[in-house]
Every structure is written in C-alpha cells, then in structure tokens.
Amino acid sequence: MTERQEQAAPDTVMTRIGQVVMLCHAGDREEARHRFLALWAEIGEDGDPLHRCTLAHYMADAQDDPCDELAWDLRALTAAEDLTEDRPARHEGALAVRALYPSLHLNLAADYVRLARTDAARTHLRRARRAVDALGEDSYSDGVRAAINRLELRLGEGGSAADGRWGPPRQRP
Numbered sequence: 001m002t003e004r005q006e007q008a009a010p011d012t013v014m015t016r017i018g019q020v021v022m023l024c025h026a027g028d029r030e031e032a033r034h035r036f037l038a039l040w041a042e043i044g045e046d047g048d049p050l051h052r053c054t055l056a057h058y059m060a061d062a063q064d065d066p067c068d069e070l071a072w073d074l075r076a077l078t079a080a081e082d083l084t085e086d087r088p089a090r091h092e093g094a095l096a097v098r099a100l101y102p103s104l105h106l107n108l109a110a111d112y113v114r115l116a117r118t119d120a121a122r123t124h125l126r127r128a129r130r131a132v133d134a135l136g137e138d139s140y141s142d143g144v145r146a147a148i149n150r151l152e153l154r155l156g157e158g159g160s161a162a163d164g165r166w167g168p169p170r171q172r173p
Contacts, residue, residue, distance in 0.1 A: 052079035101131035
C-alpha cells in the first residue's frame with residue numbers, strides 16, 4: 001500500500017516546473033528563465049534525471065539566443081539518457097522514456113537549423129523520425145509527427161507536410 005501511495009503522490013518539483021512553464025507561456029520569459037535557473041540550481045547537475053530533462057526541455061523554450069536554446073536542449077537529451085524506464089512511470093500520466101526522444105531530437109534538429117548547421121540538423125531529424133514509433137495516438141504526438149514532416153520538407157529529407165511551416169511544436173509569444 002505504501003508503494004502505491006508513493007507512486008500516486010504528487011511530485012512537487014514537477015509541479016513547480018509546470019508553474020514556471022505556465023509563466024513562460026503567459027509571456028514572461030525573463031522571469032521564467034530566472035525561476036528555471038533557481039530550480040536547476042536546486043535540482044543540481046546530478047539530480048533526478050526526469051526533473052533535469054523536463055526542466056532543461058522547457059528552459060530551452062524560454063531562451064532568446066539559439067546557442068543557449070541548443071545548450072539546454074542538449075542538457076535535456078543528456079538527462080533523458082540517464083533515465084530508466086521505471087522513473088517516468090512513477091509520475092501520474094507520464095510517458096515512457098523512449099517517447100521523449102522524438103521531441104528531444106526534433107528540438108535539437110530545429111536548433112541546428114537556426115544555427116545553419118544543416119548536417120547536425122539532419123542527423124537529429126533522422127533520429128526523431130526513427131523514434132516516432134514510441135509516440136501514442138493523441139494530439140501532442142500528432143503535432144510532433146507533423147513538425148518532423150515539416151522540418152523534413154524544409155531540409156529536403158522527405159516528409160509529407162504541405163503547410164510550409166517547420167520546427168517543433170513550441171509555445172512562443
């Protein structure tokens with residue numbers, strides 16, 4: 001019974017990350033960056049990989065400089081590689097570890113496109129495409145697939161999107 005309660009207990013760090021994400025989506029990116037950095041310092045470079053992955057993923061979205069965005073997206077990928085399959089399962093509604101990779105690689109591909117590093121962008125785009133089978137059948141997953149298609153078209157890698165937009169599904173002001 002205690003184990004079930006621990007699994008169902010809310011993760012206060014994930015809740016706090018979610019609160020900062022809402023602040024960022026509301027348009028206060030500077031304050032969000034400050035709060036994310038404070039949380040990052042609290043979690044630490046060796047902290048819980050799920051916390052690090054989630055925070056770094058959203059911190060990347062709060063960046064104005066493409067190099068900074070890339071650095072945070074790389075931190076998110078590194079933290080994801082430290083995750084075990086059971087770690088996200090301890091969070092209510094969490095995805096399997098491998099379901100994180102399509103979005104993480106897509107974000108990196110888009111970062112590299114912005115930095116005119118086409119070869120690196122193509123490498124991560126191919127990794128995103130190979131990992132897409134881990135996604136579910138929901139609107140988020142559909143958005144990731146569509147963004148992969150758009151970026152593939154932009155880079156001449158194939159894809160099936162026709163709307164001309166590219167990049168990961170991010171919340172930007």
